[in-house]
Amino acid sequence: MESQLNFNIENSFNSRYSFCARQVLDELPHSFTITDPSISGHPIVFASKGFLKVFGYSKDEVVGKNGRIFQGPKTDRKSVMEIREAIREERSMQINLLNYRKDGTPFWMLFHLSPVFSKEDGRVIHFVGVQVPISPPRRPRWSASGVVRNGANMCEEGDRVCGNIMFGSCRREVCSDTPVELSRVLALESVLDDSSRGLGIEETCEASNLEKQEAEVAINKIFSVLTCHSELTGRFVCAKRHSLPGAGILSSSLNISLGRIKQSFVLTDPHLPDMPIVYASDAFLRLTGYARDEVLGHNCRFLSGADTDFSTLYQIKESIQTEQACTVRILNYRKDKSSFWNYLHISPVRNASGKVAYFVGVQIEEGCKNQDRNGLCPEMRHRSVVGAVKVAVRSLSIGAGPSRS
């Protein structure tokens, strides 16, 4: 399972840009990561040398992890939410963000996020995140002196810098115009020398135009490497969406939400010819023995075989036609032709307009010793997956149409 995940992560990059792209990217001086929203957990699939240097991690410590491991107690939640929104809407964004190095020291950086689109079907393949450390303009700020002087009593519980250099009073009126500035001020309090307080704090961590340019330059260089190398694999990518996402393509945010559900299930799209699978969970692939590429775009009937009861199939077909949920026990076949009894639940799932967008099918292998880790009986496991999928799909296409500014 672990090795499968590692393979997926390696493959996510290599199959799109070829292995040699790694070397070329590593020659760039910039700090950046590439993440794959279609893999469960939205993990980092590539981290540049510059990134590892800035953050103090080794490659193995970050590849496979979600970018949130670099956030800490002082990272502004609202900024995190804005990033999440940008991912949801599959658009570029720039934001000043407080991140933490491995040793626990926080630092401000300009974070630039850009989606990488597939030229073929308009779907988001990866996100590139560039981090430009923001150098404070004037006056001591990351105040080496302050940190060192107070070093002895600054560390609490091991690794996070905090504590004893708070200002005399707990309460403090702060005049600031934007939340970003504000949170920056708050974060700085802990590292600022008392004497330098009050002057220039607000400006201290606003990314300068120079830094913004640097992020742009980095993004452009990275994209030129990625697009150029995607030609080698024949699976072209681009920085701008050339076509609307094709039929059967799920958005990154839906992929990320669905990735949190660890049970075996598939989503099928009834609006496409032959109702193909558009999403298959990792657990489904483990259960059936197929690779993702072998099932996406195909109708579920490949699971049936010689001894599958025809009347059960008819029952499923009927419930789909009437847009009703149903539960059946059906004999299914794995890729290696071995059969298993599948306790299957199928339910329609609706999008923001209240229309059926997909059908979800939840598979539980009968007699399988693997008891649910959350202690739910099979029926309730069905329900829990359906509920989670309904919540994830409910937001689908909410932004579409004239409502979106």
Added chain:
Amino acid sequence: MVTVKQVEDDNLVSKGAIPEQLKCPRFCFRDIRIPLYRFSSQSLLDDSPFEGHVCITEDEQSALDSLLLAQWEDKMWKGVLRYDVTTSEIKVIFGRRKFIAQLNEELGMDYVPKPEADKICGQGNLSEFQWTKHQEEFLFYVASGEMAIPELIPSAAMPDGAVLIIINEIPVEYGHVFLVPCGSDSLAQVLDAKSLEMVARFAVEINNCSFRLFYDCPTAGTSHRYFEACYFPSPLPVELAPVDTFFHEGQRGMRISTVTDFPIKTLLFESNKKFKRMVEVLVEICYQLQEKSIPYNLLISDCGKKIFLFLQMQNMANSGTLSAWECGGYFLFQSRSEFDQATEETMLNKLRDVSLDDEGFQVVKELCCSIADKFAA
């Protein structure tokens, strides 16, 4: 990961309830055996920071989330709900605020959430409340526990200090439930720290960004004490509005901020640590607001990391204060024409009309600072 008790070892069914016991709400549930979810002993009480909470990994659905969704979907499947809320259309209203509108033709305005929970918690008509009739609406209990990891007991009687989770058969959104604290002091008319902490903990452990918890302060002359919760498809506008911090307790302490650029006066409470103290401060603030007859609502979002406090105007006409989700920017419409014609301006006015005025807001901010200072001391 939770442990599961296969054996029903909780044999506390009390037979033959004495009538006077019924005066206290906690006894009315004694005989009902439903699943019980026990939090781990690692509690927010310990001032443990959110990050690194032992049973929470962000990349995976939590056990509590699975339980709630499973129970809710199950009731839906069994026809307990009056309608399927996922058939109601939702949209973002044009404009920069991104107010959200839902067309819900099923929801009669007459019975906008005046739930069974009212009957359950209101003292007056408790004896009239026939729980047997409503038993199917009960989903499960949550209670604190002593194990290192959370525990799910498939069937149990209600332990002391539990919170009862009841389905709302006329849901505003998917997963709409009532959370009814059934503690020993459940007769109290005001919000208490224990209850608020329990439900905030619920939000932390459910660990789903779509999940939101609400509390509407009781209107004059009524008494109830329950929270509501559901899954919202996208962030509420208030969560996207900028904030301006005016109280800051230090590195990991509490932060109180004003939500700026929002039509209804709103405060945001956040704390990375010392969560229990923040809850105590908040409860004291709510108590004072009630004393001053300032209607308020709470919204708990971002997996328990943020608590919004909406401040409404004292209304003379005693006519409609808004619910917490309306304050947050989520509106329900009963007719297609209203839904289609909804504009940002109308929604802004709706919120502005009920908002506390500047003067009152200043007083509340000062009140917050003085209470927070008092607790910090």
